[in-house]
Structure formats: structure tokens, C-alpha cells
Amino acid sequence: MTDDAAAAPHGLGRNVANYGDRAFSLYLRRSFAKSMGYSQAMLDRPVVGIADTGSDFNNCHRTAPELVAAVKRGVLAAGGLPMAFPTVSLCEPFLTPTSMHYRNLMALDTEAMLSAQPMDAAVLVGGCDKTVPAQLMAAVSADVPSALLVVGPMLAQRFEGERLSACTDCRRYWARFRAGDVDAGRIAEVEGNLATTAGTCGVMGTASTMACLAATLGFMPLMAASAPAVHADRLRFAEEAGAQAVRLIRKPVKPSALVTPESVENALRVLLALGGSTNALVHLAAIAGRAGVPLDLHRLDHLSEETPVLVDLKPTGDGYMEDFHAAGGLRALLRELRDLLHLDCPDLDGRTLRERLDEGPAFADRAVIRPRAEPVSPVGGxxxxxxxxxxxxxxxxxxxxxxxxxxxxxxxxxxxxxxxxxxxxxxxxxxxxxxxxxxxxxxxxxxxxxxxxxxxxxxxxxxxxxxxxxxxxxxxxxxxxxxxxxxxxxxxxxxxxxxxxxxxxxxxxxxxxxxxxxxxxxxxxxxxxxxxxxxxxxPVPRRGWDKLMREQVLQAPQGADLAFLRPEGR
CATH class of the missing domain: 3.50.30.80 (IlvD/EDD C-terminal domain-like)
Incomplete structure (x- = not known):
């Protein structure tokens, strides 16, 4: 640490409650911390907060407990003190009217907890569609050094001669049911075989699209965007996220420093090449907006005409996320786009995108990640x-x-x-x-x-x-x-x-x-x-979150964020 950083409050000394007597506030905090069995040696360590989005109402995140445990292992091994805390957790099928209605609430909750609690850095454990954008919006606004860890996609299931995975196959079968091509008995059989492992949707839906964009922005390792939820690599990425957070304490990088016009344009290129989710545009606009970076739809169109779709995954193609990971994942895709990218954009360790692309094996399965000369589509998605x-x-x-x-x-x-x-x-x-x-x-x-x-x-x-x-x-x-x-x-x-x-x-x-x-x-x-x-x-709702949303929410091109949470406050 620098001398200034060493002299500043850190660990449990940060964000002390104000009773008019700072020494008493610290004494009280240490006393209560010791009630949890921590030794003084542990309490003297720098603190890594872990935003835990595990919930019985979030099937995508049912591996969150073991991921949090692996993050803690990484933090402890690197010399920090891990402290997990809960936040709002969002899962599309379990919320009404929709998880999007509460994305900004989760962002507000996470920002407040990052800012108010005594932590020197954080690991954000997310994954399901709206959690990743909510967490990145919060991180950029709070500007607490933060690493991202996603739960990862589910595996596809072999069922009676075909592979199935949520949720493109859900929609395909439901359309057949509506058309009378599939009866009630068959749709019930399929229902139990669409989502059979932990993790987010197994196709290039919003969750995996956002994971890829977040890794492109530099918030996590490139291959961490696609490792399946049940793969041992997922736990190793969790351990590394914990170690990463401790490195951020020693050499801080603010989240807002990763969200620049150049890095956002890289993320747009990746979105187009993936044939990724339309939702990612709204979320990326919201994340960028928190850093004061506008997302121009006219610029998107320009990029779309020179950025081919290279990834052959559902719903655009045929494969599943496990195929993308085995094919070389995001690193292989970015290498194919190298000449179109801003390669000097840094990650949390200060490594440029150029350096990140030169790491790891050069393998790419061209059946899944096409070469530029043989794209899925010559223009963006x-x-x-x-x-x-x-x-x-x-x-x-x-x-x-x-x-x-x-x-x-x-x-x-x-x-x-x-x-x-x-x-x-x-x-x-x-x-x-x-x-x-x-x-x-x-x-x-x-x-x-x-x-x-x-x-x-x-x-x-x-x-x-x-x-x-x-x-x-x-x-x-x-x-x-x-x-x-x-x-x-x-x-x-x-x-x-x-x-x-x-x-x-x-x-x-x-x-x-x-x-x-x-x-x-x-x-x-x-x-x-x-x-x-x-x-x-x-009519305007009478009270609560619904009323605040009605009064403050912006339109889709501005990311449907709350106006007062953007830097300009409008």
C-alpha cells in the first residue's frame, strides 16, 4: 500500500457509525465482531465483503453457498478477512410483475451496502439475468473495488434423442404445444427435463450475455464467463475472485475506471458477435450511464454492419453454453475480433485486453466459434x-x-x-x-x-x-x-x-x-x-417502490435506470 493508503482507515475501521466518539464506535464494533468468535489477528486484516445473492427463490443461484465458501477460502489464503452479506436476489420466474421492475432496487440495495459497511474491496456473486447488471451498476456508483463472480450456466440434458436446456427449448416446446403439435402429457414430460442442473439458462440468453460483457469490461477472467455452474473450474474461479479482491486492496482499481467509452464499445462488439440478448443493451446502457458514458444506438448500428456473428449457440444457432466454454470461450471469440477491439482497456489487475488475449491455449472449436471468413452471419446480431x-x-x-x-x-x-x-x-x-x-x-x-x-x-x-x-x-x-x-x-x-x-x-x-x-x-x-x-x-402508483419507479425511471435507450442514481441526477 502507499503511505496515504496505509494511514487511511481500513478493514473494520472503515465507515464507522457516528456516535460523536469515533474511538467508542470502533470499540463497540470490535466488541460485537468478537462475539462472532473472531480473533484480534483476524480483525486486524483488511476486509473483503462478499455480496451473497443465494435465495430459495432463485434456482439459478443454488450453488451460491459453495461459491461463497470458495471465495472465503481465496480471501483467507491471500491475507484478508472475508465477510459475506445478503442483498436483494432476482430470478425471473419467481417475481411479479417482472425481475426487471426490481433490478434498480437491487442496484440501490447493493450500492448502499457496499458504501455503508466496513469493507476494503468486494466480491459480487451474481449470475441470473438482472443480478449482474444490478451489481455492476452498484459497483460503479459506490466505486468500491469489486470483482465479479457469476454462478455459471446450467448443463444441457439429453432427453429421448435430443439435448434440452432452458430456456430456448422451453419456448420451442411451448410453441409446439400451443400449435397442437405436442400434447399435455408430452409437455409435462419435457417440463421436468428442461432445467436439470444448477445454473443460469444454458443458452446465450441474458445471463450468459451479461457474463461475457462483464468479463470483456475487465471485472473477471475471460474464461469465467462461460464455465458451467457444476464444473470444478467454477469453484476455482470463486477462489481466484477472493484472491483478486485482496489484490484490489493492495492496488485499488475503481469500477468506474473500467467503464470507459472504449471498453463499452468492446462490450458492444462482443454482444453483436455473440448474437447476444437484446436485454444486454438496456443493461449495458444502465451500467455505462452510471459512469457517465452514453450508449449511442446509432453507433451500435455502425458497429453491427462490420461485426459478424461468430458464435453458433441458441437462440441464434444450435449449441449450448457448455459447448462455447469447451470451444475456447470468450477468449477465443475475442481473439477472432482482435483487430476490431480497443486493446489497451485494462482489467482489475491493470493488464490490458491485449495481454489477456495472449494468455492461455490458442484452441478454438470452429464448429462453435466461427472464423471471421466463415461467420454465422456477416453482420451483427x-x-x-x-x-x-x-x-x-x-x-x-x-x-x-x-x-x-x-x-x-x-x-x-x-x-x-x-x-x-x-x-x-x-x-x-x-x-x-x-x-x-x-x-x-x-x-x-x-x-x-x-x-x-x-x-x-x-x-x-x-x-x-x-x-x-x-x-x-x-x-x-x-x-x-x-x-x-x-x-x-x-x-x-x-x-x-x-x-x-x-x-x-x-x-x-x-x-x-x-x-x-x-x-x-x-x-x-x-x-x-x-x-x-x-x-x-x-395513473401514478400511490406508494413504495412502484411510485418511485414511476417518478424516476428512464426510457430503454438510457438503460431504464432511475434518474437520480445517474451522475447527472436526471
């Missing part, structure tokens, strides 16, 4: 759209869409919220054809729906039974990173904010052009003005 329906932008995952639908002008069938969608989508009397565009509004971040993963509107049952596999669908909400289809998402401004989407009605014509990056509502200005005069915003 995501595009941004702008136009009269989306003045501030919208997103389409073209790598998981149907190219024949990229240039579509058609009548739209509008659903005014989730209840309306649920009530009418499977009604045989619904006036809808395969050529129509399905539109869902009033499901964005300002609504009680909480920007759910409902953008993957189901194909109307009568069309599904007739063999329709895809339609153009659009909304102001999100879709799961495990989903697929020609789906326009994150339309901004959202309907509840007074955006043009809120004025769309069944029978209007909408034009989608991926070629021109346009999304237009083909209704004349006078008619729109008439509709706007009758429009009213949704």
Missing part, C-alpha cells in the same frame, strides 16, 4: 430502428429473426396491455392474418407491468395451428434473451410516456424496414393529433 413509431429508437435481433419479414408494410393488430393480450390472443374470433403485425403497448418501464419479457408475443393460436411459425411483433417491453422471432422491442418513447406507440390502433398500417433502419406508423398528422388530444397518461 442486433440493429437499431428509428422513425415515426420510434423517435428515440427500437431494437430488433436480426440474428434470431426471419429475413423474409425484414421489409414489411402491413396492417397492425394492437393489444392495449398485457391483460388485453391475454384475453384476446387465442380467441378464434380475433381478426388477424399471418401478414398482420402484432403490436403490444403499455408494457414499458413506466407501467405497472414493469417492462416484462412479453415482447415475444405468442402467435395467435388459430394461426399457430395452421402452421405459422413467425410474424412481425413489436412493443415497448422486452423479450427473453432466450427467445427468437422477428420482434421489435424497447420502442421509445414508450406508450405510457406519450410516445407515438400509445396512439397506434388496430387497422393502422406500420412499415418495418431493416434495410433502412426505419419503423414508421403510417397515420397522417391530423389523425394523430386528434388521438393525442384524447390520450391520458396512466
Amino acid at each position: 442486433l440493429v437499431a430502428l428509428f422513425g415515426t413509431l420510434a423517435p428515440d429508437g427500437a431494437i430488433l435481433k436480426r440474428s434470431a429473426a426471419t429475413p423474409a419479414l425484414f421489409e414489411t408494410e402491413a396492417r397492425c393488430v394492437v393489444f392495449d396491455g398485457l391483460e388485453d393480450l391475454a384475453n384476446r390472443i387465442d380467441d378464434d374470433a380475433l381478426d388477424v392474418t399471418p401478414q398482420d403485425i402484432l403490436v403490444l403497448k403499455n408494457a414499458g418501464p413506466l407501467t405497472p407491468a414493469g417492462m416484462p419479457e412479453a415482447g415475444y408475443l405468442p402467435i395467435p393460436r388459430k394461426l399457430a395451428r395452421a402452421g405459422v411459425k413467425d410474424m412481425v411483433r413489436m412493443s415497448d417491453c422486452r423479450m427473453s434473451g432466450t427467445a427468437f422471432g422477428t420482434i421489435v422491442l424497447h420502442i421509445a418513447p414508450e406508450a405510457a410516456a406519450g410516445g407515438p406507440l400509445g396512439l397506434a390502433e388496430t387497422g393502422d398500417r406500420v412499415r418495418l424496414s431493416v434495410r433502412d433502419r426505419r419503423l414508421d406508423l403510417l397515420v397522417d398528422d391530423d389523425e394523430l393529433a386528434r388521438r393525442r388530444a384524447k390520450w391520458a397518461p396512466p
